Amino acid sequence: MHILFLTDNFPPEGNAPATRTYEHAREWVKRGHKVTVITGAPNFPEGKVFEGFKNSWYSKSDLDGINVVRVKTYITANEGFLKRILDFLSFMLSGFIAGLFVKKPDIIVGTSPQFFTAVSAWALSGVRRKPFVFELRDIWPASITAVGAMKESFVIKLLEKLEMFLYRRADSIISVTHAFKKELIERGVNSDKIEVVLNGVDLQKFQPASDKDPLLASTYNLEGKFVAGYIGTHGMAHGLEKIVHVAEQLQEYGNIRILFVGGGAARKRVEELVAEKKLNNVILINRQPKELMPKIWSLCDIALVPLVNNDLFKTVIPSKIFECMGMGIPTLLSLPEGEATSIVRSTNSGLVVESENVKEIKGGILQLYENKEVYSQMKANSFASASKFSRVTNADAMLGIFSKLIS
Missing domain, CATH: 3.40.50.2000 (Glycogen Phosphorylase B;)
Structure with a gap:
């Protein structure tokens, strides 16, 4: 199986979405599957490209057998709604274009928190005629208003319509919590296509320490x-x-x-x-x-x-x-x-x-x-x-x- 995975975050970024995607992809490669990850230059959360990387139009590398494709995006710090939206939209576009050149994927996955990445995955699934999986890590855009980054508005309502569109178009939704699944069902999403796969831990890496380093x-x-x-x-x-x-x-x-x-x-x-x-x-x-x-x-x-x-x-x-x-x-x-x-x-x-x-x-x-x-x-x-x-x-x-x- 060739899994094409679109994610806004990937190592060496160390936040939860990056870690989850990498650790899952590494296991899939170990089981004999091919994995291609499309992402941007590592910059989260400060909005500064990590040392040793460039925000270039297109680059390829290998990480533990994972094919990593990095594309150019508008980079900004994790603050300010409008700048972050530009960041998300730029990855949506560049990620989609890069995905057109990935050879013979069998399944296309887009992960949140923000769901413009999932828009790219949905569009690629349509063009490539392959199943689209939406990995749901956050109820977005509700989390924007929850932290006070933006008030209820016409823009938020448009984003909510896009959110529901993606839920309905996804062939499968993989939620990271049971509560997310419950909320989606209450909002009219077909429960048969929602699966729950919680977050977890790499037990080879994280083990009790006998003392402080x-x-x-x-x-x-x-x-x-x-x-x-x-x-x-x-x-x-x-x-x-x-x-x-x-x-x-x-x-x-x-x-x-x-x-x-x-x-x-x-x-x-x-x-x-x-x-x-x-x-x-x-x-x-x-x-x-x-x-x-x-x-x-x-x-x-x-x-x-x-x-x-x-x-x-x-x-x-x-x-x-x-x-x-x-x-x-x-x-x-x-x-x-x-x-x-x-x-x-x-x-x-x-x-x-x-x-x-x-x-x-x-x-x-x-x-x-x-x-x-x-x-x-x-x-x-x-x-x-x-x-x-x-x-x-x-x-x-x-x-x-x-x-x-x-x-």
Whole structure:
């Protein structure tokens, strides 16, 4: 089988869509399938092309047996609605053109969060007369209004019409949460063509560390410290200002550190708040390569997983909770009650507190810091749960869906 996959993000970018696509594609290649990925020059989230890459019209490379085609796009930082739309539209066009020259694909997949990538995949499926699969990672454009990036408007309504058009035209929709599937069915999408393949973790890469990485721990003075870390994209949806306020209230606890690792639209505001409040218990590390993530995670005693208090985020499962499971790190979820909170509660792999509630987030950190028995049990439960969310199993599930469509 030749799988043609269109994605706006791909390694060396290290965000969730890039990681999911790469780890699945790598497994498909191992099983003897051909995979071509069309993407752009790596630049997320700062909007700056990574060192060693160029934003060229067309380039080809190989990554672990995956044929990677990179095309030119309008590049901007992950901030500002109109500029981001131009970014998405440029990839929609250049990705479609590149897809016309891919030889003999059997199935064409487009992945969100933004769905202009899926528009390219749908158009290519029509021209190439091959099945179109929409991998649904986010309910977009609803997430735009949920974080306040744009208000309800005529443009949003047009995007919603395009969204529904894609759902109906897709031969199969692969949702990353059960909640997304439920919402689509309620909106009239045929349930028979919606499958759920959750996010997961590469258990060969993410494993419990016996101790904090010695070089990093020394560099950032974290030896012997209890570290609560937020690692990932610093986006508007994460409410990271609240985590800074938590750090402010924890200053009297000399052994606790709050760690931020990553970049994004909200990163500058986090840095400004930390400087303004003169916090010496906050460690700021810039975005790091994906291959360093296990070492970065090793610095953390608990993982902070926040989202703003909006009903839309009841349907979201942050992929980092699975990496935490692989590392055996308890999570502290501060997000609306939904599928993610159910996973953490059912596995007893962490604590759940109210979204954006500074008092409760602080209380959760202190509970895990002070109650060694509870902490040890959640740490063990976290790793024990990881096998349920293996990326290998998920890749096989997607292959099964593809095989049905082309048989």
